[in-house]
Amino acid sequence: MDKRVRNGKTTYLARWRDDAGRQRKKAFDRKVDADRYLKEIEADLLRGQYVDPTDRTTVIEYARVWAAGRVHRPTTARRVAGQIEKHIAGTSLGNRRLAAVLPSEVQAWAAGRAKVLSPTTLRNLVGLLRSIYAAAVLDRLVGRSPVVRVSLPAAHRERIVPLTxxxxxxxxxxxxxxxxxxxxxxxxxxxxxxxxxxxxxxxxxxxxxxxxxxxxxxxxxxxxxxxxxxxxxxxxxxxxxxxxxxxxxxxxxxxxxxxxxxxxxxxxxxxxxxxxxxxxxxxxxxxxxxxxxxxxxxxxxxxxxxxxxxxxxxxxxxxxxxxxxxxxxxxxxxxMPDSEARTRKAIDDAWSCAPDVPQDEGHNP
CATH class of the missing domain: 1.10.443.10 (Intergrase catalytic core)
Structure with a gap:
């Protein structure tokens, strides 16, 4: 760690090498913050969970790369691409840095989408974003997914009334x-x-x-x-x-x-x-x-x-x-047809060949 004093202001440079061997650094006003940050970096490197803090990949950039790499049927690929372009690229979430998105931002995004999508479609869309972030975690572009505990409107499926x-x-x-x-x-x-x-x-x-x-x-x-x-x-x-x-x-x-x-x-x-x-x-x-x-x-x-x-x-x-x-x-x-009558009949048929069942005559055991 380096200590620097410029124009009377002291800064502390936390230095480390990432998992590719490249030299990295980050400035802090307090030594304790620089020490804590370095310890977190070292722990992430040891666990294989290191995330490059300088990565500028946006949500929409990664979403497109993710979709292009999926093995989808043509119809599914078109549907997923359409959802990404309309509901991610077309929102403020799309241009956010992938690693900087907070759970509260995902919640706000979902609330906004709820105004234009049905509950079921919204759940599918949030599931899509969750899958994108799960892949980003595996790619070590983010430390953890912000798509957690998203509050969504209840999905009430209308009962189907079939044609006669x-x-x-x-x-x-x-x-x-x-x-x-x-x-x-x-x-x-x-x-x-x-x-x-x-x-x-x-x-x-x-x-x-x-x-x-x-x-x-x-x-x-x-x-x-x-x-x-x-x-x-x-x-x-x-x-x-x-x-x-x-x-x-x-x-x-x-x-x-x-x-x-x-x-x-x-x-x-x-x-x-x-x-x-x-x-x-x-x-x-x-x-x-x-x-x-x-x-x-x-x-x-x-x-x-x-x-x-x-x-x-x-x-x-x-x-x-x-x-x-x-x-x-x-x-x-x-x-499905009411099964109550079938249940009664099944029990009665099973007992039909049994001897007379003793009836309660008011005697206590």
Whole structure:
């Protein structure tokens, strides 16, 4: 440590070598502060937790580098990049030095985002920032993450009210003839819209009564890509009502040369926006259904029908292509039929063959 006196003012220079062997220094007005700082630096170096105090990397600079290095599917990469640019770069947090951000600043940032985002979207965004800082800790750009104990508004998920069979039929009738089988197929197989648009003729096995979900068409694309998750690649039972609709559809509108099952009149695959926003939304209005209804409600319809018929939660999760049954329970648990009667019957049946059960005659033991 060096002591310097300039213009009558004494300063103490704490000197050390960083983990790369470079000479570093920092000035303090008091010797005790310089000593304490050096001890902290030495301890961090020994633990392998040294952070360069001169690093000027900003939050947005590191966030972009972090996102570029992630192994994401194209759709996920676009979504993450969009969140970073809109909700980090576009805020005061983005230009802050990565290592200088305080928990209170993260809280203020989250409160600001809460004014423009739903509670669920905000939680996902805070989770993204938490992941970015977790990586920064590993890269030793920060000593600890400031994304801790962030107070967020409660997320109240509205209960799903699934479409009835009658409402789905009304929707089918309101669709252009070329698109009617698409509604029946999505409602009868529980497909995501991308999976519906990506279906090929070869995926339909009328003999074995199965449909293989192998690909999807992602938003802003007309090219097939891998499904959303590993579990999304699945085989789904083909109900007769769907088989009949597909047979009728193929008789009128043969599959495209590449096997695409549902095509425009020009033989091209549908885009998410054109089918979901233009065609589907128009049919919803014609059918007199709530304007909030989207093609995803047909997937909810599928799940609700299976649960109402006593299909297990695990089986429903597999049919929908979910990673586990927890999402099915949290999303559709309120739709499961009342099990009280089944519980009573199970106990009564088990005791039906037992001898008469002694009744209480008022004797104390």
């Amino acid at each position: 069979v009658r409402e789905v039929v009304l929707l089918v009738s309101a669709m252009p003839d070329r698109n009617r089988a698409m509604v029946v197929t999505q409602a009868g197989l529980g497909l995501r819209i991308g999976e519906l648009l990506g279906l090929r003729r070869v995926d339909i096995d009328f003999d074995r009564q199965t449909v293989r979900v192998e690909f999807q068409i992602a938003p802003a694309s007309k090219v097939r890509s891998e499904p959303k998750t590993r579990r999304s690649r699945r085989t789904v039972p083909l109900p007769q009502v769907v088989a009949d609709a597909l047979t009728n559809h193929l008789g009128k509108y043969p599959a495209a040369e590449d096997g695409t099952l549902f095509t425009t009149r020009f033989g091209a695959a549908y885009s998410h926006n054109y089918y979901g926003t233009v065609i589907f939304r128009t049919a919803v209005r014609r059918a007199g259904l709530p304007s909030t209804v989207t093609s995803h409600d047909l997937r909810h319809h599928y799940a609700s029908v299976l649960l109402a018929q006593g299909e297990s939660v695990v089986a429903v999760a597999e049919r929908l292509g979910h990673e586990n049954a927890n999402l099915v329970l949290s999303t559709y648990g309120h739709l």
